[in-house]
Amino acid sequence: MFYGIPLTSRLLLGTAQYPSPAILGEAITASGAEVITVSLRREGAGGGAFRELLRDTGRRILPNTAGCHSVREAVTTAHMARELFATNWIKLEVIGHADTLQPDPFALVEAARILCSEGFAVFPYMTEDLILAERLVEAGCRVLMPWGAPIGSGQGLRNPEGLRSLRAHFPGIALVIDAGIGAPSQAAAAMEMGFDAVLLNTAVAKARDPVGMARAFGQAVAAGRLAHEAGLMLRRDMAVASTPVFGMAELA
Amino acid sequence: MTLPPQFTVLGAGVAGLCVATALIERGARVMVIDPSPDPTGASWYAGGMLAPFCEGEAAPEAVVIAGQVARTWWAARVPGVLGHGTLVVAPPRDQPELARFARATRGHRPADPAALEPDLAGRFATGLFFADEAHLDPRATLRALRDRLRALGAELHFGGTEPPSRGQVIDCRGLAAQSALPGLRAVRGEMLLLRSTEIALARPVRLLHPRFPCYVVPRGEGLFMVGATMVETDRDGPITARAVMELLSAAYALHPALAEAELVETGAGLRPAFADNIPAIRHQGDRIFVNGLYRHGFLMAPALAEQLAQTLFQEVSLAS
Numbered sequence: 181m182f183y184g185i186p187l188t189s190r191l192l193l194g195t196a197q198y199p200s201p202a203i204l205g206e207a208i209t210a211s212g213a214e215v216i217t218v219s220l221r222r223e224g225a226g227g228g229a230f231r232e233l234l235r236d237t238g239r240r241i242l243p244n245t246a247g248c249h250s251v252r253e254a255v256t257t258a259h260m261a262r263e264l265f266a267t268n269w270i271k272l273e274v275i276g277h278a279d280t281l282q283p284d285p286f287a288l289v290e291a292a293r294i295l296c297s298e299g300f301a302v303f304p305y306m307t308e309d310l311i312l313a314e315r316l317v318e319a320g321c322r323v324l325m326p327w328g329a330p331i332g333s334g335q336g337l338r339n340p341e342g343l344r345s346l347r348a349h350f351p352g353i354a355l356v357i358d359a360g361i362g363a364p365s366q367a368a369a370a371m372e373m374g375f376d377a378v379l380l381n382t383a384v385a386k387a388r389d390p391v392g393m394a395r396a397f398g399q400a401v402a403a404g405r406l407a408h409e410a411g412l413m414l415r416r417d418m419a420v421a422s423t424p425v426f427g428m429a430e431l432a
Numbered sequence: 433m434t435l436p437p438q439f440t441v442l443g444a445g446v447a448g449l450c451v452a453t454a455l456i457e458r459g460a461r462v463m464v465i466d467p468s469p470d471p472t473g474a475s476w477y478a479g480g481m482l483a484p485f486c487e488g489e490a491a492p493e494a495v496v497i498a499g500q501v502a503r504t505w506w507a508a509r510v511p512g513v514l515g516h517g518t519l520v521v522a523p524p525r526d527q528p529e530l531a532r533f534a535r536a537t538r539g540h541r542p543a544d545p546a547a548l549e550p551d552l553a554g555r556f557a558t559g560l561f562f563a564d565e566a567h568l569d570p571r572a573t574l575r576a577l578r579d580r581l582r583a584l585g586a587e588l589h590f591g592g593t594e595p596p597s598r599g600q601v602i603d604c605r606g607l608a609a610q611s612a613l614p615g616l617r618a619v620r621g622e623m624l625l626l627r628s629t630e631i632a633l634a635r636p637v638r639l640l641h642p643r644f645p646c647y648v649v650p651r652g653e654g655l656f657m658v659g660a661t662m663v664e665t666d667r668d669g670p671i672t673a674r675a676v677m678e679l680l681s682a683a684y685a686l687h688p689a690l691a692e693a694e695l696v697e698t699g700a701g702l703r704p705a706f707a708d709n710i711p712a713i714r715h716q717g718d719r720i721f722v723n724g725l726y727r728h729g730f731l732m733a734p735a736l737a738e739q740l741a742q743t744l745f746q747e748v749s750l751a752s
Binding site: 199222226 | 490491492532535536617618620642643663664665666667674705707708709710
């Protein structure tokens with residue numbers, strides 16, 4: 181549930197870097213994703229044809245501010261997104277470093293405050309820092325998007341313990357693992373840890389068969405969620421026999 | 433005696449000129465009309481790589497197969513088709529990109545970049561060599577194809593008052609045909625032209641990068657074309673500063689000497705593309721459209737032109 185909108189699929193899909201819009205469309209269908217993200221910064225107002233293709237998918241669109249390096253850029257891009265897509269949803273990215281694409285936490289909080297006060301439903305892309313999360317929630321965010329690892333790196337959940345404590349600290353906030361997911365097993369692991377959803381792009385878009393990979397991720401996310409709800413067994417240090425030892429026949 | 437069939441080709445980009453060539457070579461009477469007196473549009477800014485196997489990284493098998501005829505088709509008609517292959521390299525930290533590229537393509541073998549391009553010595557430990565690929569200079573090629581058509585008796589109307597069309601109209605106008613072809617969109621591409629006498633390359637070199645992949649195509653006489661961005665927008669107009677930065681930093685990563693090169697030209701073109709990014713022939717009303725060449729103009733125009741001409745001439749012979 182994001183800002184009051186219930187969703188059945190817990191996979192969110194990015195729309196960049198696909199071989200073609202046609203394959204992107206098939207991948208979205210195969211993944212079952214109900215929310216897709218799209219960037220605007222570079223394409224600008226001239227990207228109408230591509231946006232039209234995205235609208236035709238019938239999915240809910242979460243515009244993002246990818247490529248923005250300052251509060252002002254991000255806020256302006258959010259305004260433009262609201263106009264172009266007629267939505268108050270915005271995935272807020274304020275990049276702190278052009279090479280690592282690591283988010284700038286200070287600018288992120290400032291931009292989130294502005295956008296929340298303007299009535300946006302903000303999905304901030306953040307590191308897993310607890311205090312940062314607190315500030316963003318204070319600013320009005322009801323969804324947080326901690327990274328698994330740097331964008332496009334495919335490293336999976338780089339700091340699982342940090343993510344676990346983030347989950348534990350914010351039980352009432354929707355937490356979406358965003359970025360760094362390279363394999364369906366990593367997405368499943370995030371869901372098993374109790375995250376609400378996973379957002380990814382490169383791992384599907386750049387797969388040899390994006391449609392097949394999209395399906396794999398859709399199933400992994402569903403499986404991970406199901407496992408979380410069903411209650412995972414705890415790890416143990418030693419074997420635990422599933423049949424009682426007493427009464428076993430002694431054949432020596 | 434019946435006159436040979438008459439065709440009017442609209443658009444003198446690579447698609448139009450190839451279609452006109454394939455038709456006139458089969459004995460047709462051909463008129464080519466373009467509103468611009470000089471070559472322009474996406475073809476003018478193209479890379480001119482005949483690289484079906486490299487393109488297979490993202491393009492479907494149909495493009496890889498059809499693109500393989502391009503090299504011999506061009507070599508038989510225009511000068512300057514260089515069959516030196518393609519070299520693909522990646523900076524040390526982006527080695528996984530090279531492995532991914534190798535997995536996604538065929539027709540390559542591992543190669544020592546320095547053995548192929550001595551000026552890259554010491555810069556890249558490994559590379560991929562696509563020996564069966566080629567490249568040409570798109571601008572010289574467009575001019576050569578125009579001259580050849582004229583010599584073969586085609587009627588060329590470039591600029592000035594457009595004459596009324598005669599015979600079957602084949603529309604190769606790229607994005608100018610957008611209103612007639614719903615679903616055709618623009619994918620912007622930006623490029624640079626550098627001049628350096630400090631380094632020489634014999635073949636196009638592709639530099640892989642997770643975000644800004646780029647290629648450098650030698651054009652001879654110290655000229656290097658650096659391309660190209662892929663932006664989902666129909667915004668025309670000059671190259672953006674960001675594109676210049678990305679392309680130049682990629683060129684710099686390939687060889688620092690390129691930072692000392694003269695930046696002699698920047699350009700931006702709009703590639704016409706269908707939703708599947710596959711070039712296509714479409715029959716619609718009384719017109720035939722050859723469009724959606726995307727980033728495969730010089731690679732795919734020959735195959736499309738031959739396919740279309742073959743079909744049209746089969747129809748003619750059936751009708752007679």
